[in-house]
Amino acid sequence: MPRQQPKITFIGAGSTVFMKNIIGDVLQRPALSGATIALMDINPQRLAESEIVAGKLARTLGANAAIETYSDQRRALQDADFVVVAFQIGGYEPCTVTDFEVPKKYGLRQTIADTLGVGGIMRGLRTVPHLWKICEDMLAVCPRAILLQYVNPMAINTWAIAEKYPAIRQVGLCHSVQGTAGELARDLDIPVAEIRYRAAGINHMAFYLQFEHRLPDGTYRNLYPDLVRGYREGRLPKPSDWNQRCPNKVRYEMLTRLGYFVTESSEHFAEYTPYFIKDGRDDLIEKFGIPLDEYPKRCIEQIERWKGQAESFAKADTIEVCESHEYASSIMHSVWTGEPSVIYGNVRNNGCVTSLPADCAVEVPCLVDASGIQPTYVGPLPPQLTALIRTNINVQELTVQALMTENRDHIYHAAMMDPHTAAELDLDQIWSLVDDLLASHGEWLPAWARAK
Numbered sequence: 001m002p003r004q005q006p007k008i009t010f011i012g013a014g015s016t017v018f019m020k021n022i023i024g025d026v027l028q029r030p031a032l033s034g035a036t037i038a039l040m041d042i043n044p045q046r047l048a049e050s051e052i053v054a055g056k057l058a059r060t061l062g063a064n065a066a067i068e069t070y071s072d073q074r075r076a077l078q079d080a081d082f083v084v085v086a087f088q089i090g091g092y093e094p095c096t097v098t099d100f101e102v103p104k105k106y107g108l109r110q111t112i113a114d115t116l117g118v119g120g121i122m123r124g125l126r127t128v129p130h131l132w133k134i135c136e137d138m139l140a141v142c143p144r145a146i147l148l149q150y151v152n153p154m155a156i157n158t159w160a161i162a163e164k165y166p167a168i169r170q171v172g173l174c175h176s177v178q179g180t181a182g183e184l185a186r187d188l189d190i191p192v193a194e195i196r197y198r199a200a201g202i203n204h205m206a207f208y209l210q211f212e213h214r215l216p217d218g219t220y221r222n223l224y225p226d227l228v229r230g231y232r233e234g235r236l237p238k239p240s241d242w243n244q245r246c247p248n249k250v251r252y253e254m255l256t257r258l259g260y261f262v263t264e265s266s267e268h269f270a271e272y273t274p275y276f277i278k279d280g281r282d283d284l285i286e287k288f289g290i291p292l293d294e295y296p297k298r299c300i301e302q303i304e305r306w307k308g309q310a311e312s313f314a315k316a317d318t319i320e321v322c323e324s325h326e327y328a329s330s331i332m333h334s335v336w337t338g339e340p341s342v343i344y345g346n347v348r349n350n351g352c353v354t355s356l357p358a359d360c361a362v363e364v365p366c367l368v369d370a371s372g373i374q375p376t377y378v379g380p381l382p383p384q385l386t387a388l389i390r391t392n393i394n395v396q397e398l399t400v401q402a403l404m405t406e407n408r409d410h411i412y413h414a415a416m417m418d419p420h421t422a423a424e425l426d427l428d429q430i431w432s433l434v435d436d437l438l439a440s441h442g443e444w445l446p447a448w449a450r451a452k
Helices: 016-027 044-061 073-077 091-104 117-141 154-164 176-188 224-232 249-258 282-288 294-315 328-337 383-405 409-417 419-424 427-444
Strands: 007-011 036-040 066-070 082-085 146-149 169-172 195-202 205-214 220-222 341-348 361-369 372-375
Touching (some): 007 016, 007 073, 016 044, 016 294, 036 044, 036 073, 044 294, 066 073, 073 117, 082 328, 091 294, 117 154, 117 383, 117 409, 117 419, 117 427, 146 154, 154 361, 169 361, 169 372, 176 195, 176 205, 176 224, 205 383, 224 249, 249 383, 328 341, 328 372, 409 427, 419 427
Parallel strands (some): 007 036, 007 082
Antiparallel strands (some): 195 205, 205 220, 341 361, 361 372
8 A cells, every 4th residue: 555645865965045945835735745855965064953943843833743863875775765965966065066176277257066067067077977876776775766966067967867766757847947937927017826827948058939928818928029119218127125136138138039038147148148257358248147156155055044044944833834936845745645746847858849969958847746757748959949948958967977977077078068158268268267177176076087
């Protein structure tokens, strides 16, 4: 007989605030409120803090959940139904600092560096081997569990898992599609519930193929003309506390060039293309408000904020629980109960987007029910979108090939193909930069990738 309640294993549970958001969502759903929550982390102090927070969440919500903690990954995964993964190999220090400071010596400036570019390549090399270890353990002790991975570089990770462990039921989850829809709704002063959209592409470079407003008579109006007109007239994007530091001009500018709006932020998109960050062109940085070195700033702020939040959660008798906009609990609920839902997930393409390679990782609408996560057919993208996305897929593919074949040459090839890196550095500089990054990261990388 199947269990009445699922077992949910959280790998990287020391990310206390993120764990709190996901588990809080889960325990607000009656069908999941009696779940067994297995928290696993290698840091005993942070794991203990997360155990306290999870227990208080359950008490606050009146949930009958069982909270367990583990330092052993395979034991935590035993008989799991769902596996949530959220970790950063190498952390802010030393690895994120390395990914920014070493390229700077070559004049290569970055904003986020966690998805593409030399920073994204290095992060993929550090991260994928650990995800593969999780897959190995899952096949041994919970082979039918669904892996919900929230780890960057999302597309590289998803591709590499599908390539080496095709039997693993997995989806890469990001909040950029639903998050950007909310941003645009705010810019247009339209309730997001009245907006209908359809998006597709790759993680951080999916585009809204439709973006429409539902009118009172039940018809829909295309909102793209309003977005373009508002930007050209200087009314959009609207200022907010957040975008004082990260104005959203890059995406609006690319909308006027491509005809479609991308689902990830301007600070990300600026470094996925060769157009905005250029040596000697600080006028572009100023014009588009590009926040260089943004990710290290966020890391420092997040570390302090998370530390303070975790401490306050630990001291509080009860914890305020708000519903997040993450998809994890919706997926679990639909799989467990059979009640269908639709999410945007990162999965192996397999013909969903016919203008992109069949083996790459795409971000598309997915139906979720008792059968699992079922990607929907999109067909071809507009040719200009396909062409731009392929420039990013080239880097992802070569990084995955480096990992699969343990061929160090492909690390250099991946950096060589990166749009931003190639726009700034010559071939000798790229080779030297990769040498320096491999040497600097040292044992954080798999043995075959380390500097010789």
